[in-house]
Amino acid sequence: MFSKEHTMMGVAYPAGFKAAGVRAGIKKSGNLDVAVIYSENEAAVAGVFTKNQVAAAPVRVSKIVVGTGTAHAVVANAGCANACTGEQGLRDAEKMCDIAAKELNCRNDDVIVASTGVIGVHLPMDKMETGIKAAIKELSKEGSVNAGNAIITTDTYSKACATEVTIGGKEVRFGAIAKGSGMIQPDMATMLCFITTDAAIDHKLLQIALSEITETTFNMISVDGDMSTNDMVTVMANGQAGNAKITEKNGDYDIFYNKLKEICTELSKRIAADGEGATKFLTIHVSGAEKFADAKQVAMSVAKSPLVKTAFFGEDPNWGRVICAVGYSGVRMSPEKTIVKFGDVTVYAHSIGAEYDAEALKKVMAAHDILIDIDLGEGDADATVWSCDFSYEYVKINGEYHT
Amino acid sequence: MFSKEHTMMGVAYPAGFKAAGVRAGIKKSGNLDVAVIYSENEAAVAGVFTKNQVAAAPVRVSKIVVGTGTAHAVVANAGCANACTGEQGLRDAEKMCDIAAKELNCRNDDVIVASTGVIGVHLPMDKMETGIKAAIKELSKEGSVNAGNAIITTDTYSKACATEVTIGGKEVRFGAIAKGSGMIQPDMATMLCFITTDAAIDHKLLQIALSEITETTFNMISVDGDMSTNDMVTVMANGQAGNAKITEKNGDYDIFYNKLKEICTELSKRIAADGEGATKFLTIHVSGAEKFADAKQVAMSVAKSPLVKTAFFGEDPNWGRVICAVGYSGVRMSPEKTIVKFGDVTVYAHSIGAEYDAEALKKVMAAHDILIDIDLGEGDADATVWSCDFSYEYVKINGEYHT
Numbered sequence: 001m002f003s004k005e006h007t008m009m010g011v012a013y014p015a016g017f018k019a020a021g022v023r024a025g026i027k028k029s030g031n032l033d034v035a036v037i038y039s040e041n042e043a044a045v046a047g048v049f050t051k052n053q054v055a056a057a058p059v060r061v062s063k064i065v066v067g068t069g070t071a072h073a074v075v076a077n078a079g080c081a082n083a084c085t086g087e088q089g090l091r092d093a094e095k096m097c098d099i100a101a102k103e104l105n106c107r108n109d110d111v112i113v114a115s116t117g118v119i120g121v122h123l124p125m126d127k128m129e130t131g132i133k134a135a136i137k138e139l140s141k142e143g144s145v146n147a148g149n150a151i152i153t154t155d156t157y158s159k160a161c162a163t164e165v166t167i168g169g170k171e172v173r174f175g176a177i178a179k180g181s182g183m184i185q186p187d188m189a190t191m192l193c194f195i196t197t198d199a200a201i202d203h204k205l206l207q208i209a210l211s212e213i214t215e216t217t218f219n220m221i222s223v224d225g226d227m228s229t230n231d232m233v234t235v236m237a238n239g240q241a242g243n244a245k246i247t248e249k250n251g252d253y254d255i256f257y258n259k260l261k262e263i264c265t266e267l268s269k270r271i272a273a274d275g276e277g278a279t280k281f282l283t284i285h286v287s288g289a290e291k292f293a294d295a296k297q298v299a300m301s302v303a304k305s306p307l308v309k310t311a312f313f314g315e316d317p318n319w320g321r322v323i324c325a326v327g328y329s330g331v332r333m334s335p336e337k338t339i340v341k342f343g344d345v346t347v348y349a350h351s352i353g354a355e356y357d358a359e360a361l362k363k364v365m366a367a368h369d370i371l372i373d374i375d376l377g378e379g380d381a382d383a384t385v386w387s388c389d390f391s392y393e394y395v396k397i398n399g400e401y402h403t
Numbered sequence: 404m405f406s407k408e409h410t411m412m413g414v415a416y417p418a419g420f421k422a423a424g425v426r427a428g429i430k431k432s433g434n435l436d437v438a439v440i441y442s443e444n445e446a447a448v449a450g451v452f453t454k455n456q457v458a459a460a461p462v463r464v465s466k467i468v469v470g471t472g473t474a475h476a477v478v479a480n481a482g483c484a485n486a487c488t489g490e491q492g493l494r495d496a497e498k499m500c501d502i503a504a505k506e507l508n509c510r511n512d513d514v515i516v517a518s519t520g521v522i523g524v525h526l527p528m529d530k531m532e533t534g535i536k537a538a539i540k541e542l543s544k545e546g547s548v549n550a551g552n553a554i555i556t557t558d559t560y561s562k563a564c565a566t567e568v569t570i571g572g573k574e575v576r577f578g579a580i581a582k583g584s585g586m587i588q589p590d591m592a593t594m595l596c597f598i599t600t601d602a603a604i605d606h607k608l609l610q611i612a613l614s615e616i617t618e619t620t621f622n623m624i625s626v627d628g629d630m631s632t633n634d635m636v637t638v639m640a641n642g643q644a645g646n647a648k649i650t651e652k653n654g655d656y657d658i659f660y661n662k663l664k665e666i667c668t669e670l671s672k673r674i675a676a677d678g679e680g681a682t683k684f685l686t687i688h689v690s691g692a693e694k695f696a697d698a699k700q701v702a703m704s705v706a707k708s709p710l711v712k713t714a715f716f717g718e719d720p721n722w723g724r725v726i727c728a729v730g731y732s733g734v735r736m737s738p739e740k741t742i743v744k745f746g747d748v749t750v751y752a753h754s755i756g757a758e759y760d761a762e763a764l765k766k767v768m769a770a771h772d773i774l775i776d777i778d779l780g781e782g783d784a785d786a787t788v789w790s791c792d793f794s795y796e797y798v799k800i801n802g803e804y805h806t
Contacts, residue, residue, distance in 0.1 A: 051731070120722065352487055
């Protein structure tokens with residue numbers, strides 16, 4: 001589905017896009033920390049942003065950029081979130097746009113900005129200016145790996161993907177880089193994801209597609225239940241693939257939509273799997289709900305339970321904690337109708353624990369990827385949430401991550 | 404406020420009450436595990452129970468007992484929760500009532516039953532029967548300490564208190580034992596609390612008082628956000644103090660109410676402070692809300708955030724995580740109006756971090772008891788939630804607590 005060969009090209013895989021990542025001295029570690037993604041021509045743009053009312057300055061600025069319907073570039077940094085930084089924070093975020101726009105010879109409201117890292121600290125704007133200028137000089141078709149590494153924080157690796165699909169006889173390419181790790185629900189050591197494509201598509205349709213897809217992908221991740229001040233997902237579509245511009249919900253739109261959803265699904269799963277301190281990747285599938293919102297609420301209740309998360313860390317098939325989290329989710333359910341499986345082993349059915357093959361269950365619990373499958377027996381709706389376990393390492397990372 | 408001298412007498416402090424705790428072999432450790440509390444005469448009773456839809460068998464049975472308005476005894480065990488045990492679980496809980504009623508020569512719907520421990524395992528009824536009979540033989544005015552120890556699970560100590568107040572010229576006594584520790588929100592390694600008093604009060608008024616008081620005491624604790632299948636708080640009032648029976652909301656009622664609230668507040672705080680693996684006791688006070696429910700929602704959002712909890716474990720004054728949790732609580736708030744203090748040190752005001760005395764803040768963070776004080780600046784309502792930090796020990800306890 002995703003070509004490994006092209007993954008390294010990431011956001012620069014689609015025609016007309018370049019990327020770069022440089023060291024600007026914003027991360028204490030001295031690692032790569034400023035990324036730029038650039039489209040040669042003005043691209044249609046769509047974006048989704050954190051619903052946290054304490055939204056960071058770059059979120060507020062980038063919402064305005066996305067509102068114009070077009071963008072030329074993304075400028076992002078790690079090491080400092082520019083959140084809870086008041087008026088100066090807003091001016092700093094706007095300054096990031098100005099610096100990039102001047103170098104790239106585009107409008108400042110064509111530059112998306114994003115930040116991730118410590119809250120409540122002002123951006124070092126001198127370093128930022130040097131960094132943005134350096135990154136723009138380095139823009140290339142090979143720059144996506146560096147850009148990806150420049151946006152990560154406590155992630156153990158940079159997430160990237162590249163893929164293509166044929167629309168109206170033309171090859172349309174997609175690329176993406178993303179980071180996650182902590183404060184994930186879409187989250188705040190922050191989830192960031194930048195997607196590029198050379199598809200030609202109307203920006204309003206692009207926004208509809210992204211908003212819809214986000215509901216069943218990025219909004220279905222939970223690492224720790226914390227929702228970031230800085231979360232952001234954007235798509236830039238520059239039209240260089242030469243397909244007939246998609247302006248209505250036709251067959252071409254469906255192909256585009258499904259491919260975009262594939263990318264968002266894949267990155268969501270990878271972000272959950274790389275949650276802070278994670279040793280297990282948990283897929284929580286709830287079926288038999290009366291509606292999607294119910295299924296999601298039950299799945300999130302299980303995904304967020306520290307007792308469930310620590311049990312899976314300990315490889316303990318403690319289904320009692322799972323059914324308990326189902327019972328307090330706030331969604332009406334009946335213990336008599338509910339069935340819980342770990343992998344394909346039924347552990348709870350019709351209000352009591354099931355007889356199970358202990359060896360088979362042990363194998364399920366020992367694996368890295370574990371499915372928690374809950375059937376409420378009430379209706380036809382289902383939802384899937386991706387999560388991870390809770391380990392000593394999570395406590396270590398977050399107890400020792402000093403401000 | 405609470406006499407240390409009488410604390411040891413606990414639930415047997417009020418006139419006419421006795422207690423006992425014995426080893427029945429239900430806990431793997433071989434510790435005390437069956438408790439009985441007994442009133443010589445039939446007492447007025449009130450109770451509040453878990454809202455978890457996967458309510459355990461003893462919860463379902465005890466709701467019926469409380470519904471009758473009277474009770475003679477409480478029979479409780481630790482080591483097995485009798486939750487998710489289907490029809491047999493219900494029969495076992497009823498059997499507990501029957502065994503005790505026969506020995507105590509009272510009606511079986513006068514016996515409250517409660518269980519805490521592992522979910523999904525049937526009670527060993529032979530051991531239970533021997534245990535209940537042995538405990539009833541041992542009932543005494545000195546038995547509350549053993550009863551308290553017989554209901555704890557991962558608690559590091561048994562919570563008890565005893566106090567008295569004068570109502571209409573008569574000394575009215577109160578006693579209580581409680582356990583908490585994990586799955587607390589009122590919770591499931593389970594919160595149990597049994598209160599006794601020799602006050603004479605109508606059972607309907609007693610229920611009104613307990614239900615109201617629970618909203619601002621037991622329902623304001625969060626250890627891990629998990630709500631137990633087995634939570635239960637009951638009050639038995641046997642009238643032996645000889646006060647004029649309280650049958651309306653008069654001055655005597657107010658005195659009674661305030662004393663009962665003192666007890667519930669004290670035990671709630673102790674349960675939170677003894678949360679699994681806790682090294683810090685956190686009081687989260689939210690003021691300036693438009694209504695109590697808003698203030699509680701914001702406080703709970705902060706109390707439940709793993710990022711906030713691990714930061715306090717690390718003694719890191721990471722106010723960014725606190726204001727972030729305020730921002731995603733779902734209650735409308737304005738970053739510009741919000742003020743956050745740790746102890747008496749202002750760390751965030753009007754959308755940015757505040758200048759603070761680093762030494763003073765360090766002292767606040769190093770203490771065992773820490774106040775997180777959040778003023779939303781919107782209205783006059785406030786709420787207080789008690790919580791604790793998240794430590795390696797929490798992960799250890801819950802990752803290694805095998806079913």
